[in-house]
Amino acid sequence: MAQPETIIEVTGLRTQFGRSVIHDDLDFTVRRGEVMGVVGGSGTGKSVLLKEIIGLITPAAGTIRVLGGDVLNDEAAMQRARESWGVLFQDGALFSSLTVAENIQVPMRERGGLSQTLMDDLARVKLALVGLPADAGPKFPSELSGGMRKRAGLARALALDPALLFLDEPTAGLDPIGAADFDTLIRNLQQSLGLTVVMVTHDLDSLVAVTDRISALVDKKVVVGTIAELMEQDHPWLRSYFHGARARQVAGMAAPNVEKR
């Protein structure tokens, strides 16, 4: 378990909607046990990349391997992969006709073999883990605030303690304290459960606090590295992203070579 084994491997990926090309010959790898941040401007195809890996969109070309199996062509590998990941969508995607607790129990039910009491208990544990009050359980998604829905979505993604967790902007819409808690939570879970996390985020605090490496989507490709490495790149978007005023504050201690004014 110690060696950095590749858990996701995307090669030569090409994505096209009509005539607009989103990804072109893109490579993206994630190693077991790391937290991979994905950044990029709006509309650069971060969510689309995630959806391709989890099999919701079929790319125009390229291969995608998850846990060693070719998920594009091998239905059995896809099934295995599906059982080992949890996904938090950008807008929560909770089932609106089920309560929050029932939403969390959907994957458990699907898996089978757990008693109702144990599922109720586990639903409460997940709610507490993601920082929701216990009385959120019997509520319907439409009765929650945006940030609470996000947490409920995470609780559902964590329902089966997946080995691989995809998070699309998990901290967007959370208050700063909640967001920091959330980062700690991801870190904790990652360490105690040995999770591998792929996390799309715009939040520099999260990037610094949680991620091991970062993949930046620029020019339809991925530039990958630690935060310090990416700061040394001189692509204009990366420069303005990592060297903006806010970035300097956040990353002040993370990277000593930030330009001073």
Add this chain to the structure above:
Amino acid sequence: MTEPAAPHAASFDIAENSAAGAGGRLFQPVGAWILAQASDLDIQLARLDPATTPGLRIDGGRLTQLDTAGAWLLVRLARRLEVQHGKVEFVNFDPSHATLLERVAEVEPEVEPLNAARPNGLTTFLARIGAATIGVGTQARDLVGFLGLAMITLGRSLKQPHRFRLTALVSQIEKTGLDAMPIVGLLTFLIGVVLAYQGAETLRGFGAEIYTVNLLGVSILRELGILITAIIVAGRSGSAFTAQIGTMKVNQEVDAMQTMGLDPVEVLVLPRMLALIVTLPLLTFFANIMGLLGGGVICMVLLDISPDQYMRQLANTTDISHFWVGMIKAPFFAVIIALVGCFEGLRVSGSAESVGRLTTQSVVEAIFLVIIADAAFSILFQLMGI
């Protein structure tokens, strides 16, 4: 118990704890305490009698894997033991397992069940009857209120014709009228066929088969044409209104509209209502023709009544008032269908499930009200002697 054979086996041992002095015991979880094992462990732990297991410490030294489900089982066990034996300590845990245990230990003990207990059957039954009755009452009141609101908005927009949404109206006329013609035409044609066939069979017994034409004329023009059309339109367009407006409610599009100063009744309800007021009479007219045509075909085939004879018989025996009685009902039914459809759509809140439920309800309610109104018209025309 033995060491786990497979990497994913989980069990536990209870060992004497010499370090803690006499009577001290260690509870040792062994192997992978993960979700896949949770239901087995749950059953085994339930058999454990807290009174005979004075395990004051839980020792994590032999754990290989722990996830939230396993952590919860340990925390729950500790809580159960604590009731009898005082504080239970977690020792020897891997740091990452310890953090997870700490987090899970913060979960408050259950105060009340997540799903509230069900009251007994009879009470529920009575309560549901009561709630349904009150629901029907408020529903009726709100619907009348909505009718008023729509009329006021209509009046206002007649005063300011430039605010009127012509494009939306035309598009709705196409969707509710033109697109409905094939199904309305086909169904009424078949109704005409069935009616003529049955009528001819019965009337032939009296040698009065020529009266089949009278039967067709009166029943199609007066009742069936409009009623069948209204029912089809309620199923087709009324449900579409509810689903469209309801989905817009779920996506908060209606809220967005209001913040921009757009009145949902003016933008969404009026074009739909006016479109149906235009199309339902036209569809009814078309339905009448198709019904009479269907009947005519049967008369020709079965009774040897020539088209010419059929037309003459129809014109001589069927008063034009029957036609008008049918047609006059159309705009009223149109208002009922459109109002119910839009009203139910605007009542949608939150979930996708409520869109489905209210769409069903809107169709049922619209058809119900149309038939009630039809009965009321019958009584009215009876009194007027038409």
